[in-house]
Amino acid sequence: MPETEEEVKSIVALCQNHGVPIVPFGAGTSLEGHILSSSTGVTLSLEKMDSILSVNPEDLTCTVQPGVHRLALNESLGRDGLFFPVDPGADATIGGMCATNCSGTSAVRYGVMRTNVLALNVVTPQGELIKVGSGAFKNSAGYSLKDLYVGSEGTLGVITSATLRLQPLPSHVSAGVCAFPDLPSACEAVLSVLHHSIPCVKIEVLDSSSIIAFNQYNKSQANLPDQPHLFIELSDPTEEGLRSQESLVKDILSFSSRTTPSFSTDPASIKSLWAARHSTYYASCSLRPNSKGLVTDVCVPISQLSTLMSETVNDVEAAGVVGPCFGHAGDGNFHCILPLLPNDPQEYVEKVSAVNKRLVERAIEMGGTCTGEHGVGTGKMGYLEKQYGAGAVHVMKAIKGALDPSNIMNPGKILLGD
Amino acid sequence: MPETEEEVKSIVALCQNHGVPIVPFGAGTSLEGHILSSSTGVTLSLEKMDSILSVNPEDLTCTVQPGVHRLALNESLGRDGLFFPVDPGADATIGGMCATNCSGTSAVRYGVMRTNVLALNVVTPQGELIKVGSGAFKNSAGYSLKDLYVGSEGTLGVITSATLRLQPLPSHVSAGVCAFPDLPSACEAVLSVLHHSIPCVKIEVLDSSSIIAFNQYNKSQANLPDQPHLFIELSDPTEEGLRSQESLVKDILSFSSRTTPSFSTDPASIKSLWAARHSTYYASCSLRPNSKGLVTDVCVPISQLSTLMSETVNDVEAAGVVGPCFGHAGDGNFHCILPLLPNDPQEYVEKVSAVNKRLVERAIEMGGTCTGEHGVGTGKMGYLEKQYGAGAVHVMKAIKGALDPSNIMNPGKILLGD
Numbered sequence: 052m053p054e055t056e057e058e059v060k061s062i063v064a065l066c067q068n069h070g071v072p073i074v075p076f077g078a079g080t081s082l083e084g085h086i087l088s089s090s091t092g093v094t095l096s097l098e099k100m101d102s103i104l105s106v107n108p109e110d111l112t113c114t115v116q117p118g119v120h121r122l123a124l125n126e127s128l129g130r131d132g133l134f135f136p137v138d139p140g141a142d143a144t145i146g147g148m149c150a151t152n153c154s155g156t157s158a159v160r161y162g163v164m165r166t167n168v169l170a171l172n173v174v175t176p177q178g179e180l181i182k183v184g185s186g187a188f189k190n191s192a193g194y195s196l197k198d199l200y201v202g203s204e205g206t207l208g209v210i211t212s213a214t215l216r217l218q219p220l221p222s223h224v225s226a227g228v229c230a231f232p233d234l235p236s237a238c239e240a241v242l243s244v245l246h247h248s249i250p251c252v253k254i255e256v257l258d259s260s261s262i263i264a265f266n267q268y269n270k271s272q273a274n275l276p277d278q279p280h281l282f283i284e285l286s287d288p289t290e291e292g293l294r295s296q297e298s299l300v301k302d303i304l305s306f307s308s309r310t311t312p313s314f315s316t317d318p319a320s321i322k323s324l325w326a327a328r329h330s331t332y333y334a335s336c337s338l339r340p341n342s343k344g345l346v347t348d349v350c351v352p353i354s355q356l357s358t359l360m361s362e363t364v365n366d367v368e369a370a371g372v373v374g375p376c377f378g379h380a381g382d383g384n385f386h387c388i389l390p391l392l393p394n395d396p397q398e399y400v401e402k403v404s405a406v407n408k409r410l411v412e413r414a415i416e417m418g419g420t421c422t423g424e425h426g427v428g429t430g431k432m433g434y435l436e437k438q439y440g441a442g443a444v445h446v447m448k449a450i451k452g453a454l455d456p457s458n459i460m461n462p463g464k465i466l467l468g469d
Numbered sequence: 470m471p472e473t474e475e476e477v478k479s480i481v482a483l484c485q486n487h488g489v490p491i492v493p494f495g496a497g498t499s500l501e502g503h504i505l506s507s508s509t510g511v512t513l514s515l516e517k518m519d520s521i522l523s524v525n526p527e528d529l530t531c532t533v534q535p536g537v538h539r540l541a542l543n544e545s546l547g548r549d550g551l552f553f554p555v556d557p558g559a560d561a562t563i564g565g566m567c568a569t570n571c572s573g574t575s576a577v578r579y580g581v582m583r584t585n586v587l588a589l590n591v592v593t594p595q596g597e598l599i600k601v602g603s604g605a606f607k608n609s610a611g612y613s614l615k616d617l618y619v620g621s622e623g624t625l626g627v628i629t630s631a632t633l634r635l636q637p638l639p640s641h642v643s644a645g646v647c648a649f650p651d652l653p654s655a656c657e658a659v660l661s662v663l664h665h666s667i668p669c670v671k672i673e674v675l676d677s678s679s680i681i682a683f684n685q686y687n688k689s690q691a692n693l694p695d696q697p698h699l700f701i702e703l704s705d706p707t708e709e710g711l712r713s714q715e716s717l718v719k720d721i722l723s724f725s726s727r728t729t730p731s732f733s734t735d736p737a738s739i740k741s742l743w744a745a746r747h748s749t750y751y752a753s754c755s756l757r758p759n760s761k762g763l764v765t766d767v768c769v770p771i772s773q774l775s776t777l778m779s780e781t782v783n784d785v786e787a788a789g790v791v792g793p794c795f796g797h798a799g800d801g802n803f804h805c806i807l808p809l810l811p812n813d814p815q816e817y818v819e820k821v822s823a824v825n826k827r828l829v830e831r832a833i834e835m836g837g838t839c840t841g842e843h844g845v846g847t848g849k850m851g852y853l854e855k856q857y858g859a860g861a862v863h864v865m866k867a868i869k870g871a872l873d874p875s876n877i878m879n880p881g882k883i884l885l886g887d
Contacts, residue, residue, distance in 0.1 A: 181860035186836030198616035418604030442599035
């Protein structure tokens, strides 16, 4: 639990000298086994490096240590009328969010971690501190090491600070909920919203099974009809602008949903809607009490989302397992939560694994990716070559080999051994 | 002049076998010497690989060969109601735009090449074809090789196709021009627009000297007062939304400019305004007939732009050289055009070099970058270590060494030899 950059450097240099593997650790909210140790070694928890080093409201940037939690950061930034828009749901640390290139509900408007991280301090596997990226919004100076370390899952170095791009808190916000007769019409409405350039902050799709779980788990929310839904958030600098967005979205949604959705600008209702949406993992697991969910995470070209989600819902039903499907429809990214019990028979576990495998393979065949926002960890290592081909994976291995030749940084993650 | 990916592979493999350097060539519009040969070798022109391979309107993506020119692409996409938003001014090729991570006037709204390139085909220095990135909008699968090859300036491989993220043509657009008493009040207005989350498509600042050049060169445009200006473009899915944006922007601008700016929605006027803006390089050079301009390109945290531009304007005046300053104010990126004549005395050339050197060093001291969008080429190689420190440059060299050990790909660019 180092408290300073200097301590990180010393620990890493010591580990390098003795060939001891290091697993960097943030909040432990990652989902693909990133923080499991695949060997003996050191877990380097960044929890004590949790200071906000500077906030620059004029520049719309801040610099933080890796152990700063997302919610604490936003609480602090709010006092300057600012926020950091990447919202993975969990109260992850900024270091961990950088490491997995996470995103979440608001990526459709504000982008992912790579879009919103401007610069990093990184301690290399040799124990040297390097600075990558720049404090400016744009940078074409050499290889983008910043974009290499974001998403490198602790396998290339330890992130010791991050400079982030911030957003002003929006002046006018509203959120709406809309039921659809089926998943394809919900996904069709999303395409239409995107094709009209409506700058949604969030546009989330939930299948019927998610809505059933949602209703049971979030008793304080209105009881939603047992149908696929979209949850949408809009924002605009002016009230008239917000009204005109709402009006256009309503026209589009009512065409495909055959009802007229309503929007609310009440901050408490909006907050409670998203808190409930972010409980979908727990809601899904509650369908099988005491279970833990296997969380899938594929992302496909947006026109393919409808087919992929529908086929997955069919797979889940055919397999006779529980698996609500929901996701960030505006990015083509969705999750299927497959709750597992400690005493599930092997047959059930295999059915669940088969559903996951099929949906990943379908996503890759559709030109998408095995992971939209959770990262590879150990869980997706077997799919990298299928997704990219051997050539690109070989280049990744060459980079890992050049930067961490003794393979001390989070070994056994992202890249399968030869 | 290969015509197929297979031919690129053969040429590169042949060059690899014989240790022959390769300089990939697009349209020749880059500005930092990227396409000069620093040794004997082959210039690999991608001009014959100029096909649009596919357009996927539903997905808002297309895949093109590297020799496709930006204007031809947008003309073709327009038939589907789409466009590719990265606009560096010049009619560059998509391959070249990827290679330099270019951006331009509309980056403030739509981002830079890295934001808008989803996937690439790349022929490695060993002559192998690899696929990087994915057709989905988000991707957390392993090291982001796509973001490494974008901006690698031909030093790591040859880009043979690019999958791009497209935007729907906006429904409602307007543009306005506004004069300010001085540069700081123009830059102050830009900060205020950004702090109000107004989603400008473009927000460009021009100093008095640029306006004088602009007026002389663009006789068909209204004669603008000899003062610093902002040129702004807004767009919105609805007319009411556009009006509300205009109204908020007018309030902000009139506060700092002490005049009420007017906006026009006439497509011909808007087109002509931006055509004139994009002539600023030629307009600046016309202040010294038959000259060619040295184009500077730094980017700083947005609050620093006012100081940096003002200090540069002072430097230009104190040096007694010609040097209009203008730029992409919303990103903190600006250019100073310093026209040089073939027969300029050495003393004049040295004054111009000193202005460039001072502004780059100031930008780096302000936490910015020596190049916001033009890339390093040969012109900025000497600044990389100053900007990042030796550690990050060492990592860049390790990557170059691992991927192109015989250094055949565009040698002598980006990284200074040891």
